[in-house]
Amino acid sequence: MKSSERAAGSPAGEEGYVFNIQRYSLHDGDGIRTLVFLKGCPLRCTWCSNPESQGLLPEITFDGRKCLGEDCGFCLAQCPSHSLAFDAHGVMRLETDTCRQCLQCVPACPTHALHAFGQRITAREVMDIVEADSLFYARSRGGVTLSGGEPLMQADFALSLLREAGKRHIDTLLETCGYGPWPALQALAGYCDGIYFDIKSLDDARHRRFTGRSNHRILANLLALRRHFPSLPIHVRTPLIPGFNDTRDEIARIIDFILPLADVSYEILPYHRLGSDKYRLLGRPYPPGDIHLPEETLANIIPQARRRLGRRYGPKGARFMEEPSNKANAPAT
Numbered sequence: 001m002k003s004s005e006r007a008a009g010s011p012a013g014e015e016g017y018v019f020n021i022q023r024y025s026l027h028d029g030d031g032i033r034t035l036v037f038l039k040g041c042p043l044r045c046t047w048c049s050n051p052e053s054q055g056l057l058p059e060i061t062f063d064g065r066k067c068l069g070e071d072c073g074f075c076l077a078q079c080p081s082h083s084l085a086f087d088a089h090g091v092m093r094l095e096t097d098t099c100r101q102c103l104q105c106v107p108a109c110p111t112h113a114l115h116a117f118g119q120r121i122t123a124r125e126v127m128d129i130v131e132a133d134s135l136f137y138a139r140s141r142g143g144v145t146l147s148g149g150e151p152l153m154q155a156d157f158a159l160s161l162l163r164e165a166g167k168r169h170i171d172t173l174l175e176t177c178g179y180g181p182w183p184a185l186q187a188l189a190g191y192c193d194g195i196y197f198d199i200k201s202l203d204d205a206r207h208r209r210f211t212g213r214s215n216h217r218i219l220a221n222l223l224a225l226r227r228h229f230p231s232l233p234i235h236v237r238t239p240l241i242p243g244f245n246d247t248r249d250e251i252a253r254i255i256d257f258i259l260p261l262a263d264v265s266y267e268i269l270p271y272h273r274l275g276s277d278k279y280r281l282l283g284r285p286y287p288p289g290d291i292h293l294p295e296e297t298l299a300n301i302i303p304q305a306r307r308r309l310g311r312r313y314g315p316k317g318a319r320f321m322e323e324p325s326n327k328a329n330a331p332a333t
């Protein structure tokens with residue numbers, strides 16, 4: 001990862017870029033959790049449901065349904081690149097090719113038709129928000145989940161967040177696509193109570209075509225995680241994507257890879273189109289187009305995974321229901 005890809009000017013990672021903090025989540029780890037979504041991702045998965053997470057810096061979106069039209073026009077004078085203009089029908093257009101992402105137009109818009117995905121924020125500020133729900137975490141065995149984007153893109157900031165959570169005795173979970181330098185992942189894992197790790201395909205050529213990156217580093221990182229942190233709960237997830245990995249053979253290869261890894265649990269996440277509207281707001285085409293996951297595909301593939309993995313298969317993974325806290329465990333050497 002190039003240094004220019006990291007959050008600029010964030011001493012010791014105390015500040016970074018976050019595009020959402022979602023409270024009361026029940027689906028990304030045990031109990032009630034607060035999800036902190038970090039900006040920046042090294043992959044470009046064609047089916048990505050969080051396209052606003054991909055760039056490291058905050059980015060502009062425009063929702064024409066909220067625009068007041070020519071009666072307003074407050075944003076026009078703010079734009080240094082003349083990227084905002086009304087067309088012949090009086091409809092506001094954002095020219096994404098010339099927009100410099102300076103965000104000067106955002107505060108001028110009274111209806112939030114112009115909106116910035118992402119903000120620069122300190123680790124303490126994030127954890128102040130997270131800690132407000134400590135009572136819920138204590139009662140439900142929940143905590144905070146770092147997600148993205150890919151937290152490894154802002155590894156120093158992610159480390160600050162995890163340390164701050166540790167100081168406040170908040171359970172920590174990391175969601176990662178696994179693509180990043182091993183030393184960074186190793187440092188983060190030492191402060192995690194569990195890791196959700198994506199494995200999308202064992203076929204490297206296919207992986208490159210659909211995500212823009214090789215899977216070699218990802219697979220090596222998963223092996224290293226299990227080796228260096230033998231008691232850390234690791235839950236592998238595979239998004240099941242039509243035309244990419246929705247065959248019994250593809251999933252069988254992934255299961256073959258994780259079966260020898262002691263106590264690693266597994267889950268298949270069926271494809272959904274929930275992120276498609278965000279592409280419209282960002283002024284981008286939706287790359288997967290009109291694809292769907294047939295019911296019979298699911299009926300074929302998920303029972304196969306259940307049969308082979310037994311109690312290691314399922315939402316959240318059996319390990320996450322049983323393991324005591326692993327925080328700050330010294331890694332194996």
Ligand code: SF4
Pocket residue numbers: 060078079080081082083084094098099100101102103104105106
């Ligand atoms: S972000 Fe900056 S360049 Fe882009 S439309 Fe707004 S004011 Fe113009």
Ligand code: SF4
Pocket residue numbers: 066067068069070072073074075076092108109110111112113114
């Ligand atoms: S400021 Fe907002 S509501 Fe007004 S014209 Fe610009 S985009 Fe539309």
